[in-house]
Amino acid sequence: MNGNGAGYGDPGEPGEPGDGTAIAAYGIGKKYRRGWALRDCSFRLPAGRICGLVGPNGAGKTTLLGIAGNLLEPTTGTLRVFGEAPESEGANRRTAFLAQEKPLFRRFTVEETLRLGRELNPGWDQRAAEDIVRAGNVPMAARIGTLSGGQRTRVAFALAFGKRPDLLILDEPMSDLDPLVRHEMMGTLLAEATEHGTTVLMSTHMLSELENVCDYLVVIAEGGLRLAGEVDDLLESHALLTGAHVDGQLPANLAHHTVVETRTSGRQFTALVRPGPDGLDGGAWQAETPNLEELLLGYLRSPQAAPLLTPSARIDDVQAVAA
Amino acid sequence: MEFRIDRRSGIAAYQQIVQQTRQALRLGVLLPGDRLPTAKEVAETCAVNPNTTLKAYRELEREGLVEPRPGLGTFVLRSLARPQAAADGPLRGELDAWVTRAREAGLEREDVAALVASVLEERFTGTTVAAAQGEALDMRGQG
Incomplete structure (x- = not known):
């Protein structure tokens, strides 16, 4: 479970990340004065995954990350980080949280900031932290307040990675960066995670941050879980059907499948479905595997569609009782 | 690389x-x-x-x-380079001469491409079935 040194990026290592569990959520919910921000969320994030957390504004992403990062307590349910409560010393030591606003002391120099990290974290890796800072040509003697947004993000990353976390939680880490720095930081993030087998959970709005970067996905909308699982498996368990409808009547045998969303445009209809047990043959349509954007938009537009969790993302009842 | x-x-x-x-x-x-x-x-x-x-x-x-x-x-483990297809090979020389003749005969770039594609289709049908199936599988896999 502890990925240190045994990362799947080691040359020649087989590609499967460890089968441990980084995060397990058992029916967690969070109620603020204005109402429920998160309701009855149960899912599992296997260790070693790079997971994107997606949802519209106000969907409960930051709340979920806050509960996993021990900044918030759930109103209902429990969450475990590597089997331990988020507030436990063990979970704290293994988790790094990078908040959206990337809080750093503006008067501190870069060097002092890293020293703070060293003093506060027993497993601190000074070299890793310095390497990340140096790769961006950030002067060690500069005060945080004088740095550009990209440089500050880099220092915040260095602080998070210097902790050598097994779980790195990032709340919209790249939103204030220009495309060049974003690409660079994403490269650094992936390379570090590859080398150390770090589990990454990051919320994002940007499809470009998800595609090719994340191999796991958790989608929430209106405080509820919509999708969770391996990106490839989620895509392959759906089909995008296109065909012609007759006077607004969709083909009757569409009912054999779980329909997520249907749209019509002129004589054409498109439907995002989860194919039924008999397969898609025999329909008057053309079937394709949706891309990530089509899948996400389909689910975000159709809050009534049943949620889908792949087997690795499911929390079974036995585990829930044990928790 | x-x-x-x-x-x-x-x-x-x-x-x-x-x-x-x-x-x-x-x-x-x-x-x-x-x-x-x-x-x-x-x-x-x-x-x-x-x-x-x-x-x-x-x-x-x-x-x-x-x-x-x-x-x-x-x-x-192994290379896919073929010496016959090298820049200074005789096959390339013949093709170059043929394309020059086609152009002199008044064919446009797209005419030449279409002609080549149709001959490729004819000559390689038997051997490309396996490759085409492989590609179809890839397509399904990639989503």
Whole structure:
């Protein structure tokens, strides 16, 4: 479970990340004065995954990350980080949280900031932290307040990675960066995670941050879980059907499948479905595997569609009782 | 060797890595014994998930083109370069002469391409079925 040194990026290592569990959520919910921000969320994030957390504004992403990062307590349910409560010393030591606003002391120099990290974290890796800072040509003697947004993000990353976390939680880490720095930081993030087998959970709005970067996905909308699982498996368990409808009547045998969303445009209809047990043959349509954007938009537009969790993302009842 | 991942091409990233490796093997950019970049290196330069790279390498391994050596990396087993297709080879010379004649005869670029494609279709039908099936499988896999 502890990925240190045994990362799947080691040359020649087989590609499967460890089968441990980084995060397990058992029916967690969070109620603020204005109402429920998160309701009855149960899912599992296997260790070693790079997971994107997606949802519209106000969907409960930051709340979920806050509960996993021990900044918030759930109103209902429990969450475990590597089997331990988020507030436990063990979970704290293994988790790094990078908040959206990337809080750093503006008067501190870069060097002092890293020293703070060293003093506060027993497993601190000074070299890793310095390497990340140096790769961006950030002067060690500069005060945080004088740095550009990209440089500050880099220092915040260095602080998070210097902790050598097994779980790195990032709340919209790249939103204030220009495309060049974003690409660079994403490269650094992936390379570090590859080398150390770090589990990454990051919320994002940007499809470009998800595609090719994340191999796991958790989608929430209106405080509820919509999708969770391996990106490839989620895509392959759906089909995008296109065909012609007759006077607004969709083909009757569409009912054999779980329909997520249907749209019509002129004589054409498109439907995002989860194919039924008999397969898609025999329909008057053309079937394709949706891309990530089509899948996400389909689910975000159709809050009534049943949620889908792949087997690795499911929390079974036995585990829930044990928790 | 460095991969170039085009996020707007509509081709899955792992497929792009497979194609670019094959191309490098054809052009002699990669030779037997060369080490492919590690998943970490590709992650760093292209911001691509390491599993994507490993998936591509597994496919190249299935094709017998590369071989993982535990603890060392993934190495090229055989080349796809063909001396007959080299820039100074006789086949290329004949083709060059033919294209020149076609142009003199008044054919446009697209006419020539269509003509070549139809002859390729005729001559290679028997041998490309397996490859086409392989590609169809890839298409399904890539989503």
